[in-house]
Amino acid sequence: MKIIADSNIPFVSECFSSIGEVQTAPGRQMSPEMLKDAQVLLVRSVTKVGPGLLEASDVKFAATATIGVDHIDQQWLEQKNIGFASAPGSNANSVAEYITAAMLKIAGKQGKKLSDCSIGIIGVGNVGSRVEKKAISLDMKVVLNDPPLARKTADPKYRPLEEALGCDFVTIHTPLTRDGQDPTYHMADREFFSKIKPGAVFMNTARGAVMETAAVENAVKEAKISGLVLDVWENEPDISMEMLKLADIATPHIAGYSFDGKVAGMIMIYDACCRHFGIEPSRKTADFLPRASVPFIDAAELTGDEQSRIEAAVSRVYDIMNDDSELRKITEQDAGQRPVYFDMLRKNYPVRREFTNTKVKGANKGLARKLSGIGFQVE
Numbered sequence: 001m002k003i004i005a006d007s008n009i010p011f012v013s014e015c016f017s018s019i020g021e022v023q024t025a026p027g028r029q030m031s032p033e034m035l036k037d038a039q040v041l042l043v044r045s046v047t048k049v050g051p052g053l054l055e056a057s058d059v060k061f062a063a064t065a066t067i068g069v070d071h072i073d074q075q076w077l078e079q080k081n082i083g084f085a086s087a088p089g090s091n092a093n094s095v096a097e098y099i100t101a102a103m104l105k106i107a108g109k110q111g112k113k114l115s116d117c118s119i120g121i122i123g124v125g126n127v128g129s130r131v132e133k134k135a136i137s138l139d140m141k142v143v144l145n146d147p148p149l150a151r152k153t154a155d156p157k158y159r160p161l162e163e164a165l166g167c168d169f170v171t172i173h174t175p176l177t178r179d180g181q182d183p184t185y186h187m188a189d190r191e192f193f194s195k196i197k198p199g200a201v202f203m204n205t206a207r208g209a210v211m212e213t214a215a216v217e218n219a220v221k222e223a224k225i226s227g228l229v230l231d232v233w234e235n236e237p238d239i240s241m242e243m244l245k246l247a248d249i250a251t252p253h254i255a256g257y258s259f260d261g262k263v264a265g266m267i268m269i270y271d272a273c274c275r276h277f278g279i280e281p282s283r284k285t286a287d288f289l290p291r292a293s294v295p296f297i298d299a300a301e302l303t304g305d306e307q308s309r310i311e312a313a314v315s316r317v318y319d320i321m322n323d324d325s326e327l328r329k330i331t332e333q334d335a336g337q338r339p340v341y342f343d344m345l346r347k348n349y350p351v352r353r354e355f356t357n358t359k360v361k362g363a364n365k366g367l368a369r370k371l372s373g374i375g376f377q378v379e
């Protein structure tokens with residue numbers, strides 16, 4: 001069996017060689033020619049999967065090692081009886097840790113106590129519900145907005161969008177959709193920002209096209225918002241330099257790039273592929289995860305007030321500002337090389353482990369509760 005895989009899926013050759021012959025290629029360069037005699041296609045978010053790529057192929061199973069599926073024509077795959085799998089939830093905790101790190105940085109910069117702040121979470125699925133849990137652990141007031149879930153559950157905890165926009169932090173965790181009852185394409189437009197709480201912090205880790213770039217730029221310039229955190233951009237990898245300048249924290253679509261999340265995504269599509277072809281899986285997550293680089297933190301080394309200590313613990317494991325400063329070097333590149341630089345940062349992303357791999361020793365009860373709530377082990 002011939003398997004064509006995106007070379008940015010970690011360990012894909014090691015893992016899938018138990019099923020067939022693996023050939024890897026950069027996701028943006030996948031072509032019908034490459035897939036002519038392949039039976040399996042494994043992609044990440046940058047490869048459009050549909051008739052254009054697969055019509056002339058013999059592919060029987062396609063999978064994406066991502067949560068988002070907006071790059072996949074699922075209806076066409078189904079029509080053609082091509083098996084399909086994605087990796088729901090695989091890197092959701094990674095995104096929630098990114099949001100936690102971003103809020104701690106912004107709150108520190110603006111002199112705010114998170115426990116005095118509210119957060120509006122738009123989209124409360126795998127990612128949004130993890131953000132909710134961490135925000136509650138930090139004693140933030142949470143407002144949830146998810147019209148599809150509101151209709152399905154009739155639970156009054158789901159509030160109208162306007163209420164979520166009335167919070168100090170507003171974060172989007174919806175899929176990118178263009179049709180249906182609740183399309184999210186350009187959801188964050190001028191009207192959205194006209195309703196946002198003056199001075200709110202806006203965060204987008206969903207998909208770039210969920211926001212309208214010009215509307216976000218205006219919201220900063222007209223001081224409608226006091227902070228902007230962007231991990232995703234319209235027209236990636238060719239991102240707006242103007243928007244980059246205006247963002248307080250800017251990263252190259254890596255919120256979900258914890259090593260734990262990447263390996264989990266790879267194993268999820270491996271298991272699905274095995275199921276599809278009736279093969280017994282012989283690889284598992286633990287085969288691919290290295291030892292944590294920060295296994296312990298001594299709480300005595302964390303200084304300042306409680307929030308500063310939490311921020312210090314988080315930064316020891318994941319310093320979001322490193323990702324920000326690497327992306328800002330994009331301005332030193334020639335204009336034509338900037339998309340290449342954006343993709344290069346993603347391809348060569350350093351190993352980042354999730355908080356759960358780090359044990360904090362000696363924290364007092366209050367600090368231990370919060371650290372444990374955002375995902376650390378505490379002792």
Ligand SMILES: NC(=O)C1=CN([C@@H]2O[C@H](COP(=O)(O)OP(=O)(O)OC[C@H]3O[C@@H](n4cnc5c(N)ncnc54)[C@H](O)[C@@H]3O)[C@@H](O)[C@H]2O)C=CC1
Pocket residue numbers: 067068069088089091092095122123124125126127128145146147148149173174175176182183184205206207231232253254255256257
């Ligand atoms: N930046 C990154 O690295 C990553 C980004 N993502 C993005 O995050 C998105 C969300 O991921 P999950 O939480 O795992 O998806 P999910 O499918 O578990 O949850 C999405 C939620 O959004 C809700 N929703 C849909 N339309 C909505 C609307 N108009 N307004 C409010 N809520 C709406 C759905 O009902 C659902 O509960 C993914 O589709 C992907 O695009 C996911 C992982 C990593």
Ligand SMILES: O=C(O)C(=O)[C@H](O)COP(=O)(O)O
Pocket residue numbers: 008043044045046065066067068069091253255256257346
């Ligand atoms: O899982 C998702 O959805 C994501 O956005 C991924 O983390 C993005 O990673 P790539 O597939 O673009 O490498």
